[in-house]
Amino acid sequence: MPESRIDKILVSVLGRALKAIADEMSLTMEKTTRSPILCEAKDFVTGLYDAEGRMLEQTENLPILSFSLSPVCEHIARKFAGRIYPGDVFFHNDVFSLGNQNNDVAVFKPVFHGDRLVAWTAAKGHMADIGGAVRGGYNPNATEVWQEALRIPAVKVYERGELREDVWDLIFANIRLDIVQEDMRAEIGACTVGERRLLALIDKYGLDVFESHKWALFAATKKMMEAEIRIIPHGKYRGEATVYYDGKNPGSTYRIRVEVRVEDGGIVFDFSETDPQTNGFVNGTFTSSASACILTFLQMVNPDLPHNAGMTEPISMLIPEGTILNAAYPAATTFGNHLCPPLADSIIRALAPVIPERVTAGWNNLLCSLSTGDHPGRGEPYVDIMFMGLKGGSGATCDTDGYDHIGMIDASGGVLDQDYEMFEQMTPHRLIRHELLRDSAGPGRHRGGLGVETRYVVGSDDTQIVVFGDGDVEPAFGLEGGGDGTLNRIELRLPDGSVRVPTSKDLLTGIPKGTLYVQRAGGGGGFGDPKERPADRVRDEVRAGTLSVEAAREHYGVVVDPDTFELDTAATEGLRGRD
Numbered sequence: 080m081p082e083s084r085i086d087k088i089l090v091s092v093l094g095r096a097l098k099a100i101a102d103e104m105s106l107t108m109e110k111t112t113r114s115p116i117l118c119e120a121k122d123f124v125t126g127l128y129d130a131e132g133r134m135l136e137q138t139e140n141l142p143i144l145s146f147s148l149s150p151v152c153e154h155i156a157r158k159f160a161g162r163i164y165p166g167d168v169f170f171h172n173d174v175f176s177l178g179n180q181n182n183d184v185a186v187f188k189p190v191f192h193g194d195r196l197v198a199w200t201a202a203k204g205h206m207a208d209i210g211g212a213v214r215g216g217y218n219p220n221a222t223e224v225w226q227e228a229l230r231i232p233a234v235k236v237y238e239r240g241e242l243r244e245d246v247w248d249l250i251f252a253n254i255r256l257d258i259v260q261e262d263m264r265a266e267i268g269a270c271t272v273g274e275r276r277l278l279a280l281i282d283k284y285g286l287d288v289f290e291s292h293k294w295a296l297f298a299a300t301k302k303m304m305e306a307e308i309r310i311i312p313h314g315k316y317r318g319e320a321t322v323y324y325d326g327k328n329p330g331s332t333y334r335i336r337v338e339v340r341v342e343d344g345g346i347v348f349d350f351s352e353t354d355p356q357t358n359g360f361v362n363g364t365f366t367s368s369a370s371a372c373i374l375t376f377l378q379m380v381n382p383d384l385p386h387n388a389g390m391t392e393p394i395s396m397l398i399p400e401g402t403i404l405n406a407a408y409p410a411a412t413t414f415g416n417h418l419c420p421p422l423a424d425s426i427i428r429a430l431a432p433v434i435p436e437r438v439t440a441g442w443n444n445l446l447c448s449l450s451t452g453d454h455p456g457r458g459e460p461y462v463d464i465m466f467m468g469l470k471g472g473s474g475a476t477c478d479t480d481g482y483d484h485i486g487m488i489d490a491s492g493g494v495l496d497q498d499y500e501m502f503e504q505m506t507p508h509r510l511i512r513h514e515l516l517r518d519s520a521g522p523g524r525h526r527g528g529l530g531v532e533t534r535y536v537v538g539s540d541d542t543q544i545v546v547f548g549d550g551d552v553e554p555a556f557g558l559e560g561g562g563d564g565t566l567n568r569i570e571l572r573l574p575d576g577s578v579r580v581p582t583s584k585d586l587l588t589g590i591p592k593g594t595l596y597v598q599r600a601g602g603g604g605g606f607g608d609p610k611e612r613p614a615d616r617v618r619d620e621v622r623a624g625t626l627s628v629e630a631a632r633e634h635y636g637v638v639v640d641p642d643t644f645e646l647d648t649a650a651t652e653g654l655r656g657r658d
Contacts, residue, residue, distance in 0.1 A: 085295045093280070093289070094296050094385050097136035100276040101125050104202060104269040105138040111265040113258050114207045115505055119497055120466045123204030125269055127277060128152045129293065130196045133388040143416050145377070146370035146391070148185060148201045150177040155187055155233045156199070165191040166240030168267055170250065172209065173232045174224065175408045179366040180416050181228030182209045182216040184263065188270035190277055192286055200273035202266040207462045208256040214451045215462040217545045219326045219584040221360045221411035228413070229253040237267075256460060300389030305344035307380035308393055311434055315340050318429030320421035322403060323552040325357035326414075326584030333357065333403050335418070337425045347395040348372050348426065353402040361584065362406035363415035363422075368398050371419035375426045379437040414547060414584070420444045421549065424556070427474075431558055436477045440521065440558040440604030442485070443471030443530060444550030446567035446583060448598070452542040454507050463506045465533065466497040467513050471600035472520055472528020472564060474555060481528030481603035483515060507538030508596075516565075516599055518627050521554075522634035523561030523605020524612050529625055530565060530602040534595060542590040544571070546581040554601055561605030562634060569598045610636045610655045618646045 104125035112118045124144035126137035132153030139145045154177050155169055169187040172178050178185075185203035189196055209216045210229035221227045229250070236246050251260050281289045315338055322333040336352040356362045363371075373391065377384070384390055398405045404422065406412050424441055431438045447469045451462045473481040499510050511534040521527035546569060555564035571579040571587070572595040581587055617637040620626040622644040631637045636654035638647040 085292065089284070089288075090292050090295045090299060093284070093292050094136070096280055097127055098138075098385070100273055100280070101127055101136045101138040103276060104200065104273040105140060107269040107272045108202060108204065108265055111268055112204065112262045114262050115497065115501055116207060116464055117204045117262055117265075119501060120464070123202060124148060125202045125273065126200075127273060128199040128201060130156065130198060132156045132199065133297075134391070135198065135293065135387055137386045139386070142374040142377075143367070143370050143419050144179070144183065144203060145374045145386075147179040147183065147366055148203055149388070150366055151185060151233070152187055152199050152201060158233060163189050163196055164239045165189070166237060167235055168237035168270070169233050170231050170236050170263070171233045172228070173230045174364045174366075174412050174415075176232055177366050179364055179370060180205075181211070181224070181230070181413055182206050184209065184231065186263065186266040186270050188267070188274055190274050192278065192281055195286075197281065197286065198277055200270040200277065202269045204262065204266060206254075206259045206262060208254050208259055210253040210255070213545065213586070214255055214460065214543070215449045215545065217413055217449050217547055218411070219360060219545065219547060219586050221413065222358055223409045223411055225409070227360065227411050256462065296385065297387055297389035297392075300385045300387050301392045303381065303384050304390050304393050307384070308341065308344055308346050311341045311346070311430065313341050313343070314433070316429040316433060318425040318427065320424035320428070321553060322361065322418065322421050323549050324583050325361040326359040327357065335404065335421050335425045337429055339426065339429045345393045345395065346376070347397065349397040350402065350404055351397055351399055353404050356401055356403050356406040356410055359584070360411035361403070361414045362410050362412045363404040363418045364412050365398055365400070365405045367412075367415035368404040368418065368422060369396050371422045372396055372426065374419070375423040378439065379430065379434065417445050417447075417548060435559060438558070439476050439481065440474030440523070440527060440561055440606045441555035441564070442473045442603050443528075443555045443564055443601045444548065444553070444567065445470060446548035446550040446569060446598075446600065447546070448569060449545040450506065450508070450537075450542055452507075452539045455539050456507060461506050463502070465598065467502070468531060468533035468598035468600050471516070471530030471567065472555070472603035474558070474603040475521070475523050475525035475527050475561060475606035477559070477606055478525065480525045481520070483529040484531045484600070485528065508535045509538060510535045511595070515625055516602070517625055518630045519565045519602035520625075521557045521562045521564040521602055521605035522609035522630075523557055524607025524609065525561075525605065526612070527555060527557070527561070527564045527603030527605050530600045533598045537590055537592055537594040537596060540592045541588075542592075542594075544581075544587045544590055544596075546583065546585040546587070548583050550601065551583050555604040557604040558606050560608040562609060564603050565601035567599060567601050569596075571596055609634050614646055614648070614651050618644065
């Protein structure tokens, strides 16, 4: 359609309508899934894609999934060309055909207008189990993909509206927990809701109008992203970050290296000098690393940008196969999503010198655990990812403090990232403490986000705990004179009085009932000179209990009476060099 016949208002209306459909699909998932990983932590993404798999719109509840569906949708559209029918439903998780993580299993449903394929709906979520050697899917001892999970290359589970029972049974015979079947049905339901809403939208405006305005939406979004990129000075910028311990070789380190090249309206993230892949599960996939790259950059641009194919067109990524960010077949890669924080750190360090007003200080890195066993009260197996302690605080910016306890991976703010009563319903454990961690935030003119402390009592014998992460060696870094955050730590205090401190990639078996699990997730990095932070704000945090009297004096030069919490103005001005 000629540009003169494009209704610019309708382009905006369609963009908002597509977003509303993706959001409704997300709500459908939230209300119909059963695993707390999905219905509470919302570790899933929903989206709409055109006939060739190009992104129309997405709702990324977990930002690491920001680029995880479109590449696979394009792959399925090509692979099954000429064999896609109304009523088909595809499953996919395979990391060696553009999946991001084995546990993240996707549903794709083609949308037909009459007899013409016009779009796809899709949903992807983290499943409570996906086969492999370890219940729950995280196996720190894995050296190849088959020790981690059941691989599901793109496969039809429904064809022309009919369930392929043999395929369904083959898949779920290799998955331990029945809840996974129920959650996959919820994904299918979300896609069906999206299909209905999208067809109603197309019927309202007509297919030709929809198609022409889709391209106009892509073009407008591309221009918006190009304008954001032009704010960054032209040039080449380098950043690095370290991955600590591969789970096999104590003391091992790996470097993520990025060169960011900014040209007129385009940006290239080149990871060619990143270290080679490991022989364990601490590897990424192309899709997980590309998602991490995109979500990091999206934090630096206009948050109102529509999420469609136009958004990513000016962005290029070079992530060579064989590196730790894009491991070659048949490597183990379950840890890949959790390489997001160091990858993000490398980009932030590269761009901080030229756009300090658009970056954050370092975010607390991940140190996580997954507990699994048999629930003695319910007589059935359980799997729980300890969302409450996954992450600490985010980094501060030039004009605001970091988020306190970001919860899921770069996902949300607020202490309550997992309902306490649901945690005790779904597991045999008893929660003792979950609260903000004093003195954990990196000091600064704007402080980092606070971390958290979580404690629970293990409620079943022979419990297995998997630990995975990278946050117990290097704290979240400060910027522009801001201080670092604090480190993460997990320890298990057994009933016999002994204490076990796992490594950051560990598989602990035979944990007895009554063991006290203690986890501290550190704070984010600060931004700017701490002594420029208003003294009354420091005083208020001492009164609130999130900052100690000693830390206020040492880091901020603020003197607070420990009994009355009154600010000693004269002593403060003396420490700050203003007397």
